[in-house]
Amino acid sequence: MDISRRSFVKTTAGVLAGTAVAAGVAGAATEAGFLPLLQATEGMFREALAAEAPTKTVTPGLCHSCHFARCSLNYTVEDGVLTEVEGNPNGPWNEGKCCVRGQAAPAFVYNPYRVKTPMIRTNPEKGLDVDPGWVEIGWDEAIGMLAEKMAALRADDSRKLVWMHGFPVFYNLITGMYGIVPATFGTPNTGMITGALCSVHLSNSLVQGGFAQYPDFAYGKYILAVGGTSAPNIAPGDGATSYIVDALKNGTRMVVVDPRCSPEAELGEWQPIRPGTDLAYLLALINVILHEEDRYDAWFLKNRTTGSYLINEAQSDYLRNEAGKPLIWDSVDAAPKAFDDPTINDFALEGVYTVQGEKVSPSFHLLKQGTTDYTPEWAEEITTVPAANIRTQARDLLDNALIGSTVVINGNELPLRPACVFLSRGMTNHRDGHVAFWTAMLVNQLIGAVAVPGGNVVASDPGALTPDADGVVIPENFHTRMWPWQFPHEMFQAQEFVPYGFDNAFRVNDALLEPERYQADYKPEMFISVGANYFNKAGDPERTSAALREYQFIATFSYHIDEHALFADLVIPDSTYIEQAAVYNFDMYRPGHPQLVNSTFGHKHIIDPVFDNRWIDEVWMDVAERMEMLYGPGQLVFLTNIILGIRPDLWLDLGTKPTQEEVIDRWLRTRYGDEMTLDTFAETGFAYEEVSGDKVFNYSYWPGSQTRHPLFNIYFKRAGDQLRAGMREAGVEHPGWDNELIDFYYRGIPQWRPTHAVETSSEFDLLGVLYKTPEMIFDVSGPSGNPWSVEAMETRPEFGKICLNTQTAEKKGLAEGDEVYVENRGGVRIGPYPVHTTELLHPDCLGIAGGNGHVGHGINPRMKRSIPYNHLLSTGWDAVDVITGAIDTSPRLKVTRA
Amino acid sequence: MTTQQEKATAHTAQATHTKAPLDAVTQAKRPRFTRAQLLAGIIALLCLIVGIPSWVIQMTTVQFGEGLVTWGLNIDLFFLSAGIGSSLLAVTGLSLFGVLPGVYAQRKFLSIISFACLFVASWIVFVDAGTPLRVFSIIFSPQFNSLFVWDFYFIALAALISLIILFKREPKRALGCLGIVFGLAVTITEGCVLAVSVGTPHWSLNIGIPILFVLEGMIAALALILLISRVPQEEKRLVNALLALLAAALVVNAVDVLVGAYLGSGIEATTIAVMVVGGLAPLFWGQILLGLLVPLILLAIRRTRVSISCAAVLAIVGVFLGKLMTLLSGQAVLADGTLSTYMPSLLELGACVGYVGFVLLIVLVGMQIVAHRAAQNESVLVSEELA
Amino acid sequence: MRYGMVIDTSRCVGCNACAVACKQIHGTAPGVFWNHVERWEEGSYPNARMKYQPVMCNHCANAPCAEVCPVGATVVAENGIVTVDKERCMGCRYCVAACPYDARTFLMSTEGYYPELGIKTGFEETKEFLHEAGTVEKCILCNDRIAEGKEPACSKACPARARIFGDLADPTSTIAHLVLQHQAHGLQEDLGTGPSVRYIS
Known part of the structure; x- marks a missing residue:
């Protein structure tokens, strides 16, 4: 090609100039008008779209991202999608604030690892590392399956159903803490798996x-x-x-x-x-x-x-x-x-x-x-x-x-x-x-x-300090129950062996594995788990797995695939509290406010279920209907009226299947009067009475x-005496405690004796300590699988790590970041996890932040980043609290380099 | 014709008759490509085969090296390329004053390289930007409070001046002046781009960085000239100059480290520790030893063709490592005191290989154009003479 | 008018409510926190404690990021809020280097939290329009919420009431009183950035 210098320069200059002009025009247009024009057009387009769709709504509702559930939040929904969550300024407790758990709610709801539709397992083998071979089934088939099996069992022996629930479902009136379904079914074998961590009542x-x-x-x-x-x-x-x-x-x-x-x-x-x-x-x-x-x-x-x-x-x-x-x-x-x-x-x-x-x-x-x-x-x-x-x-x-x-x-x-x-x-x-x-x-x-x-x-x-005939605060109330000695035992787990036991739900597993020690004359065949999980709220994962394999049929109501779901034959998707009508009433003393009593927080509707999940109270009503457990005296609707204490003139009709909203409506009107319909309640999202001044303190009533x-x-003493007398009369032995132990602790004046806390063990020389963090408490809203909660936790230096006092680590030749296994005396080993050295921990301790780790085939991988602390806990008779049967959360542990 | 221009012409004529493989293009009857050019062409091709897909992926998917460093290998190459290009221009500009006749004779070749480096430097910015098309905003709505914009325009001007020097038969001194000014302006501005970055104490507390950038640019330019050009007349002077620059760079580095270590606190002190004994120590000592000390010693004790070439290569690599060192050390410690990490991705490496290929390609194409023009001009000259 | 925030670190309990509130309101990408809590240990056992310092963009009056932006994407608004126009940003990351507070993030991807599943959740889709890969983004002091008369998400959320939002230029405002009363200081004030976020400790 012939390119003369002049022509080259001319051409180049021309091209450059031309480009500059063109670009300049484009740029100018961009700067001056085109871009804004484009943006404006886009804006109009969006508005047009929005105008056709439902407008933005803000609905007050309860927060159940932890178990306190006393915060009222404002939920912003646009086009049916939850887009914002923040504190409701009118909330009587939170006054506009919202903690890290509530803030993470959208990620809790829109989680692709949720169970989306009913599923059955096709692989008969059950284990934490086993692929269940899930197959999706329709709701009709799921309800039919459950109803058929439950009906057959109820006809046989209703005690053969073990029903465990937990915090996550407590905003449901029927399937929640009142245990209406198992009561209707007729099984005494129910409880709250978390209860054994709750020796605080x-x-x-x-x-x-x-x-x-x-x-x-x-x-x-x-x-x-x-x-x-x-x-x-x-x-x-x-x-x-x-x-x-x-x-x-x-x-x-x-x-x-x-x-x-x-x-x-x-x-x-x-x-x-x-x-x-x-x-x-x-x-x-x-x-x-x-x-x-x-x-x-x-x-x-x-x-x-x-x-x-x-x-x-x-x-x-x-x-x-x-x-x-x-x-x-x-x-x-x-x-x-x-x-x-x-x-x-x-x-x-x-x-x-x-x-x-x-x-x-x-x-x-x-x-x-x-x-x-x-x-x-x-x-x-x-x-x-x-x-x-x-x-x-x-x-x-x-x-x-x-x-x-x-x-x-x-x-x-x-x-x-x-x-x-x-x-x-x-x-x-x-x-x-x-x-x-x-x-x-x-x-x-x-x-x-x-x-x-x-x-x-x-x-x-006003009634808390009511005296009994002895002039002493009545020892029996909703929160306290001494299990009277019964033989044959009332429950399969023989709760009588721990007279003041508070939900020793894990003990069912012991009875399944060693029925002779619990004098069982029948064997449970079905396990229904609703918002419960032995593996991360109890302990002894191997024993738990073995026990679960003893059941003929397990159905779980699950938010995501977790350990219980992995053992299930039928998994039913749970709804989050944001996808259904929900109410929660639980009064506790909280500092800083006039005290609320008779308080309820809740909402009627925020968003529709995101997947193919349903409201579980209504699922249970469908199941009950199918198995002829719904209508008529003594059945589900009847017991709902009774157990919820519905005012007689507001009773749900025994021949009609109510909706969850109807149940809530009657319950609200019973508590607060006829003006407090669900619709009225939903306008504010809460109802309560206030107590202030001297009435805050129960002294003022008595x-x-x-x-x-x-x-x-005398209560502990009586319980101990009752236990020993009962065992003597029935001719049975305590499965784990001897009389000397019972006498030592079940007495009027406390006394101390050495426990494993003061053993000197050269091998298991550390005491485990699990502590909550704001992101991870209660595991009520799946924080270990919530990507925002996990990321927030990751800003803590101790997350996912084994914390050791700096000097303790030094003595063991361990430094920050070294990988270690943690093992308990039962041979359970977890890890490896990296060490984190800290000055904020007692030298005798091994600290884990948050816990709530999960394991299992195919689970949300994020859940594995948290440490499954409870695997290290023992439910053995030699380990639990002698009065309440609660799990000891500070086992003796050792670390070994990985 | 002025005496100077006579001299220059004579030199050029002389140069034409010495065996300089790269000047073979002036003789129309010689083969179109020399062996060296073929080799360079193949290398360029291979580089671009790796580079072009890397650029495409990088520009469409926004990927960078692993870790928390945002200015890594790409920007290192940018500074290197712009530094070489602009410093070469400055040296070429100086040669228009008649003080470096050997360089003057090579001016076209050097201008091609200069232009190629500056052009590719702009290209690197384009590829490296998160949204490349918006880079044009620098042209159409420049924010002159940002030194980045000044740098861009200086690079453009320097590239233009390179082109003019390339195509002007007898570039005037004024042009040389512009070449020096804008040639240095680029490296000074780039140094200042780092120095005004308040958020990076290691750059902003350090007056040495603009000085270092100028020194490094000149080191690379002189090393390149010594490596690939024949300038036996000035070789000694250039080598001395290179020696002095290397020594100066060593001093600036030492001052940087000592001042930072003794007067710096918090992030700056941590940075120096990371540089000298921490994660960046291999790179730091590598570039000090291999890039500055070894070439300096080599040039000081021995000035054979081989030792000069070795020293030149090491010096250029040293500048590459040195700028990387500057970038990484500035970004090594985060605001909260934790250390960041960096590992160049394969994509980044691919892109950088591509940049080298692109420079080679432009140089080869440029040489072809110049050769073609020269052949034509010679024919014209001959025909003029004949006529 | 000059919007700012006072953060009382003696009240902060390091709960991360502010960090997650911000993430939720703006739908930020994995690993991106426009607002987060620094924490470090001080002292030695048993006289040791963790210290907390929430950090965010300081919305500097003399914002170095705005100074260095070659395309004018980063500007300091009349009300003191420093924003990034993502339609303009070319992603050169000069501002990221220039910010002394590491407050800016270069966004590399908008694929959301579940790339292993290849999907974006319904929630993520509603926040897509707020982000663009290849640009730099940061805390915007919730200027969209402020325009509606609300306060920023972080100060709204804080259960310990450790964050107070307001107009620094209004001498009658709570925040101005707090600054005066406690001599609340900004971070790295000696750099001359003029931060609008002040700390009480």
């Missing part, structure tokens, strides 16, 4: 008639939090977090006794302790209070506890007069009198007296005697809490309790005790954990800090000496 209920205890932050100035989370650790949106932060910044002291330095310990003060030794710590506190300081709330003990009640020589009951009333010793008249005798001048708290031929003492005296040896030095050996600290903490409790002071609220004078011990699962889920809980409530009684301003309180309830808290634990 019994003593609280026995002492002050409430479900969960809490420190009063409104008046409290000194809180000794032992193994408990008050709020900041998990940062719920319900107002408690900011209220407590305010309180702590304004001078309230919170000493957090915990193996791990938590956010609350950071806000307050951290007192490290060896896990599972809290009983020793608390006994030492009592020792200091009674033996060194010799200070206590005598008035409270005399007038509002059984501290002055004389205990019989056998220490099995109060010493009673002929009328059966408990006796006290009048120290002025030097004579025994009935506790409510109007002539009493003064109650003796100490002394040995001969009454009715027995040498007896007031229970306070027995407590004082019984704690003589539990010195701070003794406790230091066991707990690693320095003796000086124990003394300081006891003194601080006493000093801050302002014993004898009062406060006038709403013109009513109440005792003021701005100090208390507060506790939770961290303390209670150990071998002697519940005895520790009881002991903590003893400390509170000694300083008069129960049910009063500043003290340890429960939800406001002031003075109108009721008493139990100081001497």
